[in-house]
Amino acid sequence: MAKGAYPIILKKEDDGYYVRIPDFDIGTQGDSIADAMEMARDAIGLMGIDMEDDKKDLPQPYSREFKTEEHDVVTLVDVDFTEYRKRVENKAVKKNCTIPYWMSVEADKKGINYSRLLQEAILSVLEMNKSKC
Numbered sequence: 001m002a003k004g005a006y007p008i009i010l011k012k013e014d015d016g017y018y019v020r021i022p023d024f025d026i027g028t029q030g031d032s033i034a035d036a037m038e039m040a041r042d043a044i045g046l047m048g049i050d051m052e053d054d055k056k057d058l059p060q061p062y063s064r065e066f067k068t069e070e071h072d073v074v075t076l077v078d079v080d081f082t083e084y085r086k087r088v089e090n091k092a093v094k095k096n097c098t099i100p101y102w103m104s105v106e107a108d109k110k111g112i113n114y115s116r117l118l119q120e121a122i123l124s125v126l127e128m129n130k131s132k133c
Helices: 033-053 081-089 101-110 114-125
Strands: 003-013 016-021 026-030 073-080
Touching: 003 033, 003 081, 016 033, 026 033, 033 073, 033 081, 073 081
Parallel strands: none
Antiparallel strands: 003 016, 003 073, 016 026
């Protein structure tokens, strides 16, 4: 399944909203309803791609029964697992590296973009081209 719309239950708390996601048996929270819905989308997306990586089937929406209490808000959150995976896998991560001072001075004089250079060097070592990324 590339895309799904899963029910979530929002419960007002003193400091925001608690979110239950029955189909995945997980919970999260947010400061506002919009934030809570986005956190639910992230939780479902991360859990879903982890399940796919482990060769497990994703649950179907409404695969688990759930109960609500007065004032709970039930809504749907849509997740496109293919798009979510692309976004997560292409997310930039910060790495710290150390080079000699003289090299830093010379590289700065040449206006070298350290991030781009490191990415190109790693791609070269991995024998990959940019089109695969």
